[in-house]
Amino acid sequence: MGAAHAQERAGRARLPRVDRPLLVRLLVIAGLLAITLFLFPATLGADWINTFTSVAIYSVVAAGLVVLYGRVGMISLGQIAILAIGTWIATRLSFATDLPFPVLLLVTGAITCVIGVLIGLPALRLSGLYLALITLMAAGAVNVVLAQIQFPNGGGGFTARTDNPSLSGLKAVPRPSAATGDNAYYRYTVIVCGLMFLLAVIHFASKPGRAWAAIRESEPAALAAGVNLTLYKLWAFALASFMTGVAGCLLAAQVGTPNTYSFPTQDSLSLIATALIGGIFTLWGAIVAGVFMQLLPFLFQAQWTVNPNFLLVVFGAGLLQVLLSAPGGLIDQFPKDMANLGRLIARKVPVTRQAALGIGSILALIIGIVLLVTVKDSPLIGIVVVLLSPILATLSQD
Amino acid sequence: MIEVKGLTVRFSGVTPIDDMSVTFPGGACGLIGPNGAGKTTFFNVLSGFVKPAGGSIQAFGEDLLKLVDFRRARWGLRRTFQTEQAIEQLSVFDNVAMIHEHSGAGRSERNEAVLTAIDFVGLEADPRAKVGGLGARERRLVEVARAVVGKPRVVLLDEPAAGLPDEETRHLSEVIQRIPQHFGALVILVDHDMSLVSACCATTAVLDFGKLIASGPTAEVLRDESVINAYLGTEEEL
Numbered sequence: 001m002g003a004a005h006a007q008e009r010a011g012r013a014r015l016p017r018v019d020r021p022l023l024v025r026l027l028v029i030a031g032l033l034a035i036t037l038f039l040f041p042a043t044l045g046a047d048w049i050n051t052f053t054s055v056a057i058y059s060v061v062a063a064g065l066v067v068l069y070g071r072v073g074m075i076s077l078g079q080i081a082i083l084a085i086g087t088w089i090a091t092r093l094s095f096a097t098d099l100p101f102p103v104l105l106l107v108t109g110a111i112t113c114v115i116g117v118l119i120g121l122p123a124l125r126l127s128g129l130y131l132a133l134i135t136l137m138a139a140g141a142v143n144v145v146l147a148q149i150q151f152p153n154g155g156g157g158f159t160a161r162t163d164n165p166s167l168s169g170l171k172a173v174p175r176p177s178a179a180t181g182d183n184a185y186y187r188y189t190v191i192v193c194g195l196m197f198l199l200a201v202i203h204f205a206s207k208p209g210r211a212w213a214a215i216r217e218s219e220p221a222a223l224a225a226g227v228n229l230t231l232y233k234l235w236a237f238a239l240a241s242f243m244t245g246v247a248g249c250l251l252a253a254q255v256g257t258p259n260t261y262s263f264p265t266q267d268s269l270s271l272i273a274t275a276l277i278g279g280i281f282t283l284w285g286a287i288v289a290g291v292f293m294q295l296l297p298f299l300f301q302a303q304w305t306v307n308p309n310f311l312l313v314v315f316g317a318g319l320l321q322v323l324l325s326a327p328g329g330l331i332d333q334f335p336k337d338m339a340n341l342g343r344l345i346a347r348k349v350p351v352t353r354q355a356a357l358g359i360g361s362i363l364a365l366i367i368g369i370v371l372l373v374t375v376k377d378s379p380l381i382g383i384v385v386v387l388l389s390p391i392l393a394t395l396s397q398d
Numbered sequence: 399m400i401e402v403k404g405l406t407v408r409f410s411g412v413t414p415i416d417d418m419s420v421t422f423p424g425g426a427c428g429l430i431g432p433n434g435a436g437k438t439t440f441f442n443v444l445s446g447f448v449k450p451a452g453g454s455i456q457a458f459g460e461d462l463l464k465l466v467d468f469r470r471a472r473w474g475l476r477r478t479f480q481t482e483q484a485i486e487q488l489s490v491f492d493n494v495a496m497i498h499e500h501s502g503a504g505r506s507e508r509n510e511a512v513l514t515a516i517d518f519v520g521l522e523a524d525p526r527a528k529v530g531g532l533g534a535r536e537r538r539l540v541e542v543a544r545a546v547v548g549k550p551r552v553v554l555l556d557e558p559a560a561g562l563p564d565e566e567t568r569h570l571s572e573v574i575q576r577i578p579q580h581f582g583a584l585v586i587l588v589d590h591d592m593s594l595v596s597a598c599c600a601t602t603a604v605l606d607f608g609k610l611i612a613s614g615p616t617a618e619v620l621r622d623e624s625v626i627n628a629y630l631g632t633e634e635e636l
Contacts, residue, residue, distance in 0.1 A: 210492050210495065214496055218479075218483055218484075220479070222477060224475075224479075225471055225500055226469070226470070226472050226502075228500075229468070243462055
């Protein structure tokens with residue numbers, strides 16, 4: 001190798017630490033954090049703030065799916081059950097001990113992590129449909145067990161169990177002393193959830209993240225590259241479960257007296273549907289999933305007085321739309337479609353048939369939702385428009 | 399040096415490798431044979447994906463078959479696959495760094511080793527560029543860089559030139575020829591392009607229906623009558 005070559009290499013060896021796209025991204029994140037931390041509590045009412053607390057918590061649960069499916073390619077339909085386990089552990093620990101809240105968060109995360117790894121063990125042998133079924137059944141089993149234990153039902157001590165349940169005497173999981181009010185607890189939750197996202201980002205950008213990407217691409221190739229498949233698959237389950245456990249602890253203190261009925265098994269299905277719609281390959285998609293899981297039902301029910309079960313139709317159509325035309329999810333496709341729409345309106349470039357149908361597909365979804373909440377007497381109109389979305393997406397493919 | 403003795407692989411009723419005994423002395427060695435001859439199966443035995451029914455493989459005095467599959471990379475075994483395995487989600491740098499991280503080498507040497515490997519294969523693309531956005535030629539070079547980064551002892555290349563135009567095959571040929579000297583690794587090259595095998599490999603072994611039918615200096619092997627018969631109809635390529 002010549003001197004010029006060596007010099008060029010030395011030049012390249014100094015990769016700049018922070019490049020411009022990263023800087024822009026950091027600024028966007030800082031801006032969004034500022035809005036969520038300060039603007040929302042200052043302008044919105046308590047019910048909205050409570051909803052946004054839930055959005056943050058469910059975003060972390062969805063981020064667990066981003067780790068499992070988006071990065072490693074392992075499907076889990078039991079994440080809401082893991083959340084329930086986290087909530088249950090946090091409640092019991094907080095009844096039985098005087099741990100300070102940050103310690104409670106960590107201990108809950110750690111115990112949930114161990115349980116999550118155990119639930120993840122089948123993933124070492126199974127994949128695809130079989131893993132999906134196993135995790136779904138595990139979720140169902142967790143629910144049955146939690147319902148059977150009847151905890152908490154008003155008793156005292158570690159078991160917190162009594163044969164004469166009285167909901168009036170039910171103790172509430174205390175919030176951190178620095179954040180007892182709704183606004184303060186909302187800020188606390190957003191910060192803890194932000195730390196969980198940071199934990200995931202650090203993983204993605206380092207050795208485990210690269211090993212996960214290798215496993216996702218091809219297991220034989222990862223094995224030939226020296227990746228210990230067992231270790232890294234379980235590590236992914238450990239990380240996802242830790243994050244979900246921490247989210248469960250936040251949820252326990254948000255509601256005070258958690259109830260097993262808040263964790264229906266079908267929510268695990270809604271979670272993966274919304275994560276796929278939002279974009280399961282990035283953590284941004286997890287935030288979209290949190291919004292879909294918590295904000296939309298709140299808007300439908302409390303704000304617009306529409307039956308939130310219509311959302312299942314929207315999720316179904318949205319899922320189909322995304323699977324057909326935008327595997328990267330809304331977070332990837334929506335900006336592209338809006339840019340295409342802008343070009344169409346500005347008549348800058350001739351828009352192709354495909355792009356036009358893609359835009360139409362997204363618009364059908366949005367207009368359908370608008371019709372669902374405005375024309376309340378005949379929801380069929382909105383549903384029909386929503387269902388146009390996947391049809392247009394199919395047409396845009398060929 | 400890799401010494402294979404009496405290697406036999408059986409899949410329910412089929413014997414893709416039948417009592418194969420051969421020595422790969424060092425440098426770059428060719429492994430050729432018609433489709434289905436057992437070349438990739440042999441690589442899969444070396445990688446640990448396939449457990450042989452019998453035989454032994456001594457690599458630099460060590461019993462390779464005793465090592466757990468994922469530990470073989472740490473020992474110094476690298477390979478490419480017939481199908482592309484570069485990871486689209488990751489950047490060029492991360493693709494190569496990922497291999498280095500599991501090779502047992504120290505973290506402090508990583509960045510330099512990765513950039514050296516990228517330079518070695520003559521890849522001009524920005525190391526920060528995502529592999530998903532690269533062309534076929536560049537992806538192939540990323541795969542070769544992954545196979546040589548750090549301190550490889552044995553590099554298995556499974557049809558690295560398949561589908562590449564002549565110009566790019568020539569570049570790849572130069573890269574492969576430099577591997578033994580630059581990294582001190584033994585290269586086993588599987589390819590159907592006889593001019594590539596002749597250019598790169600001093601010695602070549604020939605498999606046909608799982609049996610070794612010839613091995614020795616490449617030029618002699620390619621003149622061997624049984625080899626020409628095995629490749630019947632493709633003599634002009636030799």
